[in-house]
Amino acid sequence: xxxxxxxxxxxxxxxxxxxxxxxxxxxxxxxxxxxxxxxxxxxxxxxxxxxxxxxxxxxxxxxxxxxxxxxxxxxxxxxxxxxxxxxxxxxxxxxxxxxxxxxxxxxxxxxxxxxxxxxxxxxxxxxxxxxxxxxxxxxxxxxxxxxxxxxxxxxxxxxxxxxxxxxxxxxxxxxxxxxxxxxxxxxxxxxxxxxxxxxxxxxxxxxxxxxxxxxxxxxxxxxxxxxxxxxxxxxxxxxxxxxxxxxxxxxxxxxxxxxxxxxxxxxxxxxxxxxxxxxxxxxxxxxxxxxxxxxxxxxxxxxxxxxxxxxxxxxxxxxxxxxxxxxxxxxxxxxxxxxxxxxxxxxxxxxxxxxxxxxxxxxxxxxxxxxxxxxxxxxxxxxxxxxxxxxxxxxxxxxxxxxxxxxxxxxxxxxxxxxxxxxxxxxxxxxxxxxxxxxxxxxxxxxxxxxxxxxxxxxxxxxx
Numbered sequence: 427x428x429x430x431x432x433x434x435x436x437x438x439x440x441x442x443x444x445x446x447x448x449x450x451x452x453x454x455x456x457x458x459x460x461x462x463x464x465x466x467x468x469x470x471x472x473x474x475x476x477x478x479x480x481x482x483x484x485x486x487x488x489x490x491x492x493x494x495x496x497x498x499x500x501x502x503x504x505x506x507x508x509x510x511x512x513x514x515x516x517x518x519x520x521x522x523x524x525x526x527x528x529x530x531x532x533x534x535x536x537x538x539x540x541x542x543x544x545x546x547x548x549x550x551x552x553x554x555x556x557x558x559x560x561x562x563x564x565x566x567x568x569x570x571x572x573x574x575x576x577x578x579x580x581x582x583x584x585x586x587x588x589x590x591x592x593x594x595x596x597x598x599x600x601x602x603x604x605x606x607x608x609x610x611x612x613x614x615x616x617x618x619x620x621x622x623x624x625x626x627x628x629x630x631x632x633x634x635x636x637x638x639x640x641x642x643x644x645x646x647x648x649x650x651x652x653x654x655x656x657x658x659x660x661x662x663x664x665x666x667x668x669x670x671x672x673x674x675x676x677x678x679x680x681x682x683x684x685x686x687x688x689x690x691x692x693x694x695x696x697x698x699x700x701x702x703x704x705x706x707x708x709x710x711x712x713x714x715x716x717x718x719x720x721x722x723x724x725x726x727x728x729x730x731x732x733x734x735x736x737x738x739x740x741x742x743x744x745x746x747x748x749x750x751x752x753x754x755x756x757x758x759x760x761x762x763x764x765x766x767x768x769x770x771x772x773x774x775x776x777x778x779x780x781x782x783x784x785x786x787x788x789x790x791x792x793x794x795x796x797x798x799x800x801x802x803x804x805x806x807x808x809x810x811x812x813x814x815x816x817x818x819x820x821x822x823x824x825x826x827x828x829x830x831x832x833x834x835x836x837x838x839x840x841x842x843x844x845x846x847x848x849x850x851x852x853x854x855x856x857x858x859x860x861x862x863x864x865x866x867x868x869x870x871x872x873x874x875x876x877x878x879x880x881x882x883x884x885x886x887x888x889x890x
Contacts, residue, residue, distance in 0.1 A: 427453040427572050428519055432491050435466075436503045438518045439511035441493070445501030448490050453572045454512065455484070456565070463488035470508050471495065477508075509564065516568030516599050523574055528600050529716055532585040532593055532631045533608025533644070534624065535762050537562065539701065539736050540608060540709040541582050546734035547713055551722065552579030562586035567596045587627045597634030604719055605631045605657075606642045606712050610649035611762040625649035632656045642715045644708060645670055662719055664711040672715040674707050682744075682774045684710075688728050690718050695728035700735050702742050702753070704773075705766035742770065747874060748881035749852035751778065755859045756866035759789045764803045764859060771857040772810050780853025781813040785843055785869065787860025788820045801826040808833040818843045818860070818869070840869060847876035 430450045436443040451464035458480035461467055467484035469477035469492050481489075481498045492502040493511050505511040520526075529544065531537050538560060545556040555578050557570045562584035574581050583600045585593050610625045632641050632653045641657040644650050645665030654661050664672040674686040674697075682702040688695050688711075699706055710731050717727040736742070743754040751774055755767045768784060775782035784807055792799050800822035807815045807823075808831035816836045817823035824835040836846060850856065850873075858870040 427451070427574070428522055428576055432501065432503065435491070435515065439493070439503065439505055439514045441503040441505035441511060443501075443503050444497065448501065450491060452488075454493070454515075454569065455489070456569070458484035458487065458489075461485075461487035461489040463490075465489050467492045468508055468512060469494040469498070469502075512565065512568050512572075513599060516571045519574070520571050520599065520601050523576065523578070525576075526574055526578055526581055527604070527720070528571075528581045528583060528602045529604045529606060530583045530585055530597060530600055530602035530631050530634075531606045531608070531712075532587070532628050533606075533650075534611030534628070535760060535766075536608045536705070536709045536712075537584050537586070538757075539706065539741055540606070540712050541584055542736045543701075543709060543713045543731065543734045544582055544716060547717055547722075547727065547730035548580040548582070550726065550730055551720070553577050554580040554582065556582035557584055560584070560586075562596075564592075564596065567599055571600060585631060587630075590623065590627050591630070593627055593630040594634060597631055602631065602634060602639065604640045604642060604716060605635050606716065607631060607644060607650050607653055608708065608712055609644045609646045609762075611647070611760055621649065625652075629653045629656055635659065640719045642712060642719065644712065646708060660719070662715045664708070664715045666707075672711055672718055674711055677704065677707060679704055679773050681777060682770060688714055688724070688731070690714065690724055690727070692718075692724040695724050697728045697731050699731060700733065702744055702774075703766055703770040705769075706742075742767070745874065748877055750780075750850055750854050750856065750877055752856045752858065752870060752874060754867065754870040755857065756864075756870060757862060759787070759859050759861045761789065761792075761799050761803060764789065765806060767857055767859050768803075768806060768810055768812060771855055772812060774855040775813070778853050778855060780851065780855060782811075783814045783816065783850065783854060783856045784812050785816045785818060785856065785858045785866075785873070786820065786823060787818045787864040787866055787869075790861035790863050797822050797825075804835075814846075816843050816846060818864075820860075843869065844872045844876060847873045848880060850877050 432443050433447045452462050454466040454468050455461050456468050461484040467489040481492045481500050485500045494502045548554040555573050585596045587593050633656050637659045640660045642662045645663050662671045673689045677686040683699050684707045685698045688697045714727050741757050745752050771782050804823035814834050821837045858866050860866040
């Protein structure tokens with residue numbers, strides 16, 4: 427964060443300083459345990475926890491100022507609305523950081539992976555700030571901006587939405603110089619009601635650009651393609667068509683990881699990704715398009731993509747134990763993401779020669795289309811040739827199945843699914859995937875425990 431005095435900050439956010447003036451040198455925190463020397467503690471009142479109860483703890487850890495909505499013992503600024511104060515402060519800091527380049531990212535799939543890849547690439551060219559977690563809302567975006575310092579060169583801002591206008595609001599805080607729209611899919615269809623409304627919401631990021639801004643648009647769906655009409659300035663497209671500004675050609679999958687030739691206006695270079703799934707090519711191309719927009723050399727872009735790894739948890743996270751591969755993709759789920767994950771599962775199983783196991787939970791927020799969307803993913807499993815579909819508290823996946831398919835179906839509870847792990851053999855590949863609300867990362871842990879216990883008990887799996 428830029429250095430400010432508490433008295434200046436009070437004026438910026440329209441609050442009253444209680445206590446002596448002091449210099450603020452570190453960004454705000456929401457959790458007292460994350461407080462550092464010279465920071466601000468934001469005392470939010472939640473449904474279960476009141477941040478005002480943790481002001482003393484924050485100060486003990488180094489905080490020098492609290493922003494509150496009621497009086498506390500420590501130095502503080504009282505405001506009517508802590509969230510509004512946070513936004514006002516972020517707007518001010520963004521206006522002061524005139525040399526900062528802000529890259530906004532939105533889309534129905536791939537935002538966080540793209541952010542991780544982009545952070546790796548940009549950090550090779552200057553100080554880069556990006557959210558550590560899924561900070562893509564009205565709190566996360568201003569906190570990311572406030573983490574920037576005068577020497578910060580790039581800021582990556584993820585932008586999610588639950589309602590029309592959300593991304594427009596976030597854009598008004600971040601003031602993006604580059605807008606990246608990955609694709610429009612069915613995620614949150616239940617909340618928005620139609621693909622058209624989802625597309626309109628995602629397009630708010632492009633509409634927020636100034637004329638000298640750069641729009642980077644995926645060419646994987648008609649909605650994102652159409653967004654080019656919303657921007658009068660520079661547009662860079664990415665995809666696999668010859669007409670795309672940045673494209674991938676000669677795509678191959680080796681050990682589940684994509685290898686391809688990256689083609690940009692500068693030429694062609696080979697890329698070998700360290701992350702799994704053919705769908706990751708699109709995320710890598712989005713990063714390459716940003717690098718192209720910033721005039722990075724083709725070799726530096728290709729080199730960065732080839733060594734980058736994804737830092738965020740439970741997104742196509744690969745672990746191998748007892749000659750079994752587990753793909754933990756339990757962070758979230760939508761029909762598009764499910765399809766990509768199932769195809770990755772199949773590729774791994776084909777390479778290893780074992781059976782493929784898809785442990786699938788519910789996809790949330792699909793509204794009236796939920797049942798048919800689950801049925802379609804179930805149909806896809808036998809069309810792909812997945813060996814086992816384990817539908818956990820989600821019988822919709824197998825409601826359209828016939829006995830003639832080659833896929834063995836299991837409709838079961840979570841406990842029964844864990845018991846099924848006893849049947850997993852050496853060479854098998856497991857996918858664990860569901861919406862965030864299902865907390866399938868714990869299921870993945872249990873499956874690993876069962877398989878490992880079998881191995882060391884000597885009951886199969888090449889037991890000793």
